[in-house]
Amino acid sequence: VQNQVDEVIDVMQENITKVIERGERLDDLQDKSESLSDNATAFSNRAKQLRRQMWWRVCKMKALIALVAVILLLVIIVPIVLKYHT
Numbered sequence: 001v002q003n004q005v006d007e008v009i010d011v012m013q014e015n016i017t018k019v020i021e022r023g024e025r026l027d028d029l030q031d032k033s034e035s036l037s038d039n040a041t042a043f044s045n046r047a048k049q050l051r052r053q054m055w056w057r058v059c060k061m062k063a064l065i066a067l068v069a070v071i072l073l074l075v076i077i078v079p080i081v082l083k084y085h086t
Helices: 002-085
Strands: none
Touching: none
8 A cells, every 4th residue: 555655646746747847838938928929019010110101201202203293394384385475
């Protein structure tokens, strides 16, 4: 009977050790999960910021192109109008 009790004690000690190790691994996994979540949030915020920045850049480029087109039209049309006006 004592041998069986000793065997049960050994098995229980192993089980307790495994449970403790499992708990430590779960804590590590939770820490990694929180870190990944934080990184994902930071990435999302940076992506939104970059999207807005690129949108403004495109708007500025379109405005510049429109301004150049208007100036070119004025340079072409004004001399023609002045030529036919006089």
